[in-house]
Amino acid sequence: MSLTQKLINDGNAAVDEMLAGVLAAHPKHLRLAAPRAVVAQNGPRPGKVALVIGGGSGHEPTFLGFVGKGLADACAVGNVFASPPPQPCVDAAMAADGGAGVLFMYGNYAGDVMNFDMATELLEMEGIEARTVLTTDDIASSADPAKRRGVAGNVFIFKAAGAAADLALPLDQVERIARHANARTYTMGVALSACSLPQTRRLNFDLPSGEMEIGMGIHGEPGIRRGALKPANAVADEIMDAILAEMNAPAGAKVAVLVNSLGSTPLMELYILYARVAERLAAANLMIHSSLVGPYCTSMEMAGASITVMHLDDELTQMLDHPCDCAMFRVG
Amino acid sequence: MSLTQKLINDGNAAVDEMLAGVLAAHPKHLRLAAPRAVVAQNGPRPGKVALVIGGGSGHEPTFLGFVGKGLADACAVGNVFASPPPQPCVDAAMAADGGAGVLFMYGNYAGDVMNFDMATELLEMEGIEARTVLTTDDIASSADPAKRRGVAGNVFIFKAAGAAADLALPLDQVERIARHANARTYTMGVALSACSLPQTRRLNFDLPSGEMEIGMGIHGEPGIRRGALKPANAVADEIMDAILAEMNAPAGAKVAVLVNSLGSTPLMELYILYARVAERLAAANLMIHSSLVGPYCTSMEMAGASITVMHLDDELTQMLDHPCDCAMFRVG
Incomplete structure (x- = not known):
């Protein structure tokens, strides 16, 4: 290889x-x-x-x-x-x-x-x-x-x-x-490719073209299931079904959303996922208070994405909205 | 393929x-x-x-x-x-x-x-x-x-x-x-892989493993030369040699720097490039006024990076420092 x-x-x-x-x-x-x-x-x-x-x-x-x-x-x-x-x-x-x-x-x-x-x-x-x-x-x-x-x-x-x-x-x-x-806070990811360490430059696992792994970890830890790569909406639905079931938030609740690139997945694909995530949250009568889309927690050059939803209350809303000024992240 | x-x-x-x-x-x-x-x-x-x-x-x-x-x-x-x-x-x-x-x-x-x-x-x-x-x-x-x-x-x-x-x-x-x-404003890039259109999902050109193309455009337009993939510092040097020669800025001049991912190149590699760019600018007695590192102008999932240097004067410094608040970019 x-x-x-x-x-x-x-x-x-x-x-x-x-x-x-x-x-x-x-x-x-x-x-x-x-x-x-x-x-x-x-x-x-x-x-x-x-x-x-x-x-x-x-x-x-x-x-x-x-x-x-x-x-x-x-x-x-x-x-x-x-x-x-x-x-x-x-x-x-x-x-x-x-x-x-x-x-x-x-x-x-x-x-x-x-x-x-x-x-x-x-x-x-x-x-x-x-x-x-x-x-x-x-x-x-x-x-x-x-x-x-x-x-x-x-x-x-x-x-x-x-x-x-x-x-x-x-x-x-x-x-x-x-x-x-x-x-x-609830996250689930999907991997579309492996990544490789700089020391070896060899892929850290094998994921054949045409397949995806739902639930894979950010170091390549095994996920929930491997199967044929599905359309973005189906992938978003599978992840959102799991998140919404775990979160079990009442109608009208506020959430924060992160659609994250695992490394090489471009913004175009993240925003296509985000559109579906927003539809699913609206259908569940959940209100998006704030959202992030981009590379926030990556796995070198792994292809894939993760979706995070945080179930807010007044205190957590205040904490997320509080200003911060970091090297690679700012709010307020 | x-x-x-x-x-x-x-x-x-x-x-x-x-x-x-x-x-x-x-x-x-x-x-x-x-x-x-x-x-x-x-x-x-x-x-x-x-x-x-x-x-x-x-x-x-x-x-x-x-x-x-x-x-x-x-x-x-x-x-x-x-x-x-x-x-x-x-x-x-x-x-x-x-x-x-x-x-x-x-x-x-x-x-x-x-x-x-x-x-x-x-x-x-x-x-x-x-x-x-x-x-x-x-x-x-x-x-x-x-x-x-x-x-x-x-x-x-x-x-x-x-x-x-x-x-x-x-x-x-x-x-x-x-x-x-x-x-x-002076930019030069290096491609380490092709990318593909969503309509075809087929690579838009062929770049063999182990090779890079210096100067390739953001749609895969041919670059200056193709050759063996070199260490990051050598790549940064080749690009900075060209930029510094074109820019021809006097010692003490201020610059803004952008090290940009073409898509799938992770922040780790961009910062390794940035370290060398900063060394080269310091050696030329140029002062970095501000810098950006990350995906700012991509080519889908193309691997590679570009380096941009803007030769500032007082007016351009004022313009770059002026606040902006955009969907995916903020200053001030």
């Missing part, structure tokens, strides 16, 4: 070279606190809970792009599809610490849990209280909500927690809002 | 279905004035020059995404890689007309020139003065600047003209600034 065409220099240096580019491109938003630990230029702010996110690279603009005023205070940067080790998590937290505690937020993956938990213990030895809220929005990844993976819904969940922290709410409240946001 | 995997319903309906999704997702920014004619919700504004952009679809967020306060007032939407016919251009212009004249801006392609010129004649019969500034930023497309194609540099050039119009400058001045912006 041929190697994936990538604009890189050295697969093993790709993350560090990307990071150099991100820091060069966003000097008003980001600075390097320590190796693989990026902190917002705006901060730390005394008395404010520090929201620290992170995880493997390859999902850009997740996670680096969501660091900035009103959202995350810092980010720990792992290798491609690999958790950061404890040290960058500690360094990110200490650089962002405002004396009101640290909230770690990241997707529910075993490697991330292990490394951030170790970071939490190291911070405790420094006298810094750190808590964790895992994102678990991928409804295709397990029947048990607690065992689900965190995927594109991250952007809404991090946004809600970041707003709570920016409003100077205490750690208990920021944690509560983060858990509440996560519990009301 | 296998068909490209796309999330569409019907290739012939893809543009209209995309447009329905765009209008559904951006009701605060956009409304449909007539078939394939999209106008900003903000407007028309009496006494303001109407900036009307447009061209073929398949380059999203170009052109639709740049409609909104402070940038374009309206947009005519063509089929994929095909100029809009005259009627949507006329309809877009009439919906945006504020009584101070219309400026059409679009990339220099024969089909677009023919159709927008016919629209200009039709508008004259309605008593509306319309002028045209073609974008010609692709330095790989011809040795003669007047014969060059317009590509990703559009975003800077449209931005400058849109700011001038938003500042209520008269048509003469808006046109002058648009021409000045275009003359100082």
